[in-house]
Amino acid sequence: MLPEVSRWLERRSSIAADWPAQKLWEAKRAARAARVxxxxxxLDEEATVGAIVGTIRTQLMERHPLVDELVVVDSGSTDRTAEVAARAGARVVHRDDILPRLPALRGKGEVLWRSLLVTTGDIVCFIDADLRDFSADFVSGILGPLLTDPSVHLVKAMYDRPLEIGDTVVPAGGGRVTELVARPLLNMYWPELAGFVQPLGGEYAVRRGLLERLPFPCGYGVETAMLIDALHLVGLDAMAQVDVGVRRHSHQDDAGLGRMAGEIWQAVLERLHRDGRVPKSAGGLNTVFAQFERDETGFRVRSHDVAAHERPPMAGIPEYRTRDALAG
Incomplete structure (x- = not known):
């Protein structure tokens, strides 16, 4: 590991217990700090979204008014996700109602990008909606460095991620794409980022001033791209990570993980092309993935288009600039 990464790990790694909500609220109040x-x-998270929303509202909005705004962006659920989230106390916005002149693209990154138009916080904290046994530490922990140190611009959660299949639990088995795809790529091409324990984790907090300057891959490449682009824009020392314990959530099957890996590869290649480190292929990438399933007649091929699209930095979107002007 690079010496600067070792120094960064000592300087910019902490645990959630270092950032109790009461302490952060007092610091925020004293400094008249940023809105959060x-x-x-x-997407179809009725089983978990209510408990997450309820915990944040009770512990971080009512008991300790640390969070100013709680928004669930529904990307087309067919279950009761929106109803459950609203009843628990969140403001629910449908993805397709945000920036309707641009038809929505599939993917998590698309939802995160659009969320900048319907939130007002100077710090935006993203939390996946499929977490089980959710703790408010996931939010207060990653807000801690941002609310107490103006030189920090992005904070990622780190955690143990068990793989649970029925009654079988593999304690550290839940990060398959991280270990097989994202970590090798970051170590090889951006070794400064090798100290991030969970580079693909969905829990992180970022200053809006940085978020609005970032391009957003629409799919699963968004977290990898965000780390790489933030490194270019603000540098390693402006980034941090906080240990929040254990993260339990639903897991995709191997075929789904393969498609996720394809999207991450595309985000990485786009940045390697941008930096002139890898030439673009004249014919472009083949983004139709062949995967196989066995049925009673043998193996059957199924093809999936995993073409990854990117949205430009939000700062350049006219509706966003107008919104900022009206807010000012």
């Missing part, structure tokens, strides 16, 4: 928005991107 929490965003949950959600």
């Amino acid at each position: 928005s929490v965003v949950l991107p959600a």
